Amino acid sequence: TATPVTVTVTGAAGQIGYALLFRIASGQMLGPDTPVRLRLLEIPQGVKAAEGTAMELDDCAFPLLAGIDITDDARAGFDGTNVALLVGARPRTKGMERADLLEANGGIFKPQGEAINAVAADDVRVLVVGNPANTNALITSANAPDVPADRFTAMTRLDHNRALTQVARRAGVPVDEVRRLTIWGNHSATQYPDLFHVEVGGAPAPALVEDESWLLDDFVPTVATRGAAIIEARGASSAASAANAAVDHVRDWVQGTREGDWTSAGIVSDGSYGVPEGLVSSFPVTSRGGAWEIVQGLEIGDLSRERIDRSVAELVEERDAVRELGLV
Numbered sequence: 172t173a174t175p176v177t178v179t180v181t182g183a184a185g186q187i188g189y190a191l192l193f194r195i196a197s198g199q200m201l202g203p204d205t206p207v208r209l210r211l212l213e214i215p216q217g218v219k220a221a222e223g224t225a226m227e228l229d230d231c232a233f234p235l236l237a238g239i240d241i242t243d244d245a246r247a248g249f250d251g252t253n254v255a256l257l258v259g260a261r262p263r264t265k266g267m268e269r270a271d272l273l274e275a276n277g278g279i280f281k282p283q284g285e286a287i288n289a290v291a292a293d294d295v296r297v298l299v300v301g302n303p304a305n306t307n308a309l310i311t312s313a314n315a316p317d318v319p320a321d322r323f324t325a326m327t328r329l330d331h332n333r334a335l336t337q338v339a340r341r342a343g344v345p346v347d348e349v350r351r352l353t354i355w356g357n358h359s360a361t362q363y364p365d366l367f368h369v370e371v372g373g374a375p376a377p378a379l380v381e382d383e384s385w386l387l388d389d390f391v392p393t394v395a396t397r398g399a400a401i402i403e404a405r406g407a408s409s410a411a412s413a414a415n416a417a418v419d420h421v422r423d424w425v426q427g428t429r430e431g432d433w434t435s436a437g438i439v440s441d442g443s444y445g446v447p448e449g450l451v452s453s454f455p456v457t458s459r460g461g462a463w464e465i466v467q468g469l470e471i472g473d474l475s476r477e478r479i480d481r482s483v484a485e486l487v488e489e490r491d492a493v494r495e496l497g498l499v
């Protein structure tokens with residue numbers, strides 16, 4: 172039988188963790204032939220709840236689940252890990268300025284980066300879900316200098332999936348027929364969901380961008396503020412859909428994106444599309460052989476340029492702020 176892949180989930184006792192762990196253990200992330208060993212990393216107050224979740228995982232009798240370890244120690248949590256899903260983060264509380272938020276999260280992601288650097292497996296792949304995800308990924312990567320920067324990614328797949336459904340509704344087609352959509356920039360309200368290259372049913376779909384008032388006053392804000400709309404309706408933030416997006420992200424990263432399509436992920440910029448090198452920004456990406464590649468050569472019109480630049484400017488500000496704090 173195959174050797175189990177070690178998957179670490181931080182914030183395992185949180186609501187995304189609860190929706191995520193069962194999907195991973197059932198094989199939906201790494202495929203039906205890959206056994207997984209789960210590592211649940213929590214803060215001390217979260218350990219007991221994580222133990223409860225582990226009991227439920229036991230009770231599922233998942234054939235692929237090779238074992239579960241629970242810890243509040245980052246070194247133990249990332250020891251030999253192949254896939255690290257960094258979900259646990261410090262949420263913004265009332266009256267908190269952005270600098271405070273970045274600093275509080277630096278206190279989590281800097282030591283986690285150091286631990287990954289010291290003890291993770293050579294092939295470690297990291298997905299940061301906890302917000303502010305792009306800049307948390309940058310902090311983690313900066314503190315893991317021995318791990319190639321392209322192993323650190325931030326999740327914009329939920330935004331991507333949200334946008335796919337909005338487009339499918341608009342076009343009146345099953346969601347599976349919508350391809351080549353892109354989320355650019357930061358996973359924040361400034362993100363830019365780009366429909367200029369979208370194909371519907373295998374053909375270009377100019378109608379989607381011709382109605383500028385739908386595009387800019389309906390579609391873009393619907394996608395960018397969907398998280399708030401979920402909180403308003405559900406009384407709690409997106410959890411199952413966020414977990415689903417994390418599964419999609421890692422599955423596509425490891426197993427490859429489908430032919431003729433691409434997806435969106437926050438990855439370290441190589442300077443493509445004028446995004447300053449080193450920033451963790453969302454791009455159109457494909458994956459082959461376990462590595463993301465930025466889709467090249469897309470024409471970027473004035474409208475898209477302005478929106479991308481605005482979101483990237485926010486990433487630059489966040490990077491400058493964490494630089495000043497000595498986190499990167």
Ligand code: NAI
Binds near residue numbers: 184258302
């Ligand atoms: P939650 O509050 O239910 O759970 C967070 C868990 O993280 C808690 O159990 C907490 O004890 C744990 N935690 C805190 N600090 C930790 C540390 N240093 N090490 C290990 N665990 C730690 O939050 P929820 O709903 O699960 O969301 C988690 C994060 O995901 C939030 O930052 C949220 O903003 C973000 N998020 C990101 C999305 C994206 O698209 N990138 C979508 C939805 C949520």
